[in-house]
Amino acid sequence: MTLDLDAYLKRIAYDGPLDADVETLNALHEAHINAVPFENLDVHAGRPVTFSLEDAYDEIVTRAQGGWCFEMNAVFGWALSEIGFDVMRIGAGVRRASLGDEALGNHLALIVRLDRDYLVDVGFGSSQLTAIALEEGVTSHSPLRMALARTEDGYWRLHEGGPGAVMSYDFRAEPANEAQMAASHAWQCTDPNSIFYKTLSAKIRRGSHYFILRGRMLETQMPGRSEQRILDSPVELSEVLSEIFGLEEPELERLWPKICARHKQLFPHASRQSGG
Template sequence: MPDWVRSCIYRAMTLDLAAYLKRIGYTGPVRADLETLNALHAAHVNAVPFENLDVHAGRPVTLSLEAAYEEIVGQGKGGWCYEMNAVFGWALSEIGFEVLRLGAGVRREALGDEAMGNHLALLVRLERDYLADVGFGSSQVHAIALEEGVSDHAPVRMAIARTDDGYWRLHEGGPGATFSYDFRAEPADEALLAARHEWQITDPNSIFCKTLSAKIRRGTTYYMLRGRMLETQMPGRSTQQVMDTPEELSAVLDEVFGLEEPELEALWPKICARHKQLFPHAGGRL
């Protein structure tokens, strides 16, 4: 494997690839080709929820592959971009894929270069380069060729475009969609990733500190939880549901995402206050 792959993070690790494949429910061929990459990508986002429960609750979160693996595979929990893509990238490299960690900037278009490093994505090199990202809220289902264009991830569309200053920009929602992130096809600045990770787990202005979030795929059904609000997107339609009690929210976390939040009662006032900020016109059930 090329030195530029191993130098990123995936040195000789003693983690169990078979256990990871079991965690995501993948039983297909294990080959370094596009078909396998897409199958693994889809299996991960349909099995492992994107979630920030530990960050939101103020529990310690460590930026390391081993810690992410233990959380996702050992404990059967979910994770956010720094964890999800760390584990996914490691698994791909173990299979034989050439993997490059990318430092990206969510909403760089609005926030400027200060956003860089607030997201971890992956570049996978096959006959061409592909963007792989199981940690962008589970919205991307399969690898995306690194060329300008639109791809279908029903019920979501993704678009990749070049920016005037030489970055690639991924738009979630199709061409020109405001929710996006920027990146260059070059090795991540690991020190910058670490600094942005620390900010996002400690600063009260961090969206991950402010809003309890969980997202997961079930085929073409996409579940997105923000505090008390659960939105379910399907091709051509969507529904919303507001949880009125900690018990209702606990049931949704368990039944939809396979998650448990042990401090939900203590977090409930914070969750309710944030709900009023995000959804000022939503009362009880919708």
């Protein structure tokens, strides 16, 4: 397969400068997460998903679908390298703070080296808006904040939501253990205990709005407020996937009982209110 940089740039609707500098990096980062949804439809539906740049490119660029961290950051890192950026793939551990070292390798992120090192990540649920300098501090990614801190055992920890937020991942600024990530990728795709296997997810930014879909629950985060909506049928879910995320899922009727059962686990109070 031929990977075409121009086709990727068209996919993310980017026609700006292609200089290897922080301004271009941030512009590309923001364009990607506003155009390409984070999603796990193939994993949730039980369709085969490979640990392959070519297949990720095919899904995201050729078929105009979305992807998760192993796909999103693989394609973004490739594109940055083609433009001339110095890119390093890093393996991270989402929720290592609570799960321990067994979490390492369950997430792919990137380090880009310019005047300093930057954490680049279009695959953490589209929550990070632009590159983050690799230094302790808090950055705004409206409507979210990100906090980068050091751990006692020498890792970096990125908190999604500001200092001390529970959702976080740990990493070192060193090349990824590709075998470790491939093993974690396989587990997350197929194990019934994997959050990606259990819960249909999609996330995307649209300007200042951040849309988060977890099964039947659609949350819209905006500066200073958020809204929630429970989806009541496969048809309604299909409309949301199409209209907000630009996605199609052909097996929603088959998946609907699984989606409803998971909704009751995640949102028991909301389920009782809705009668679901």
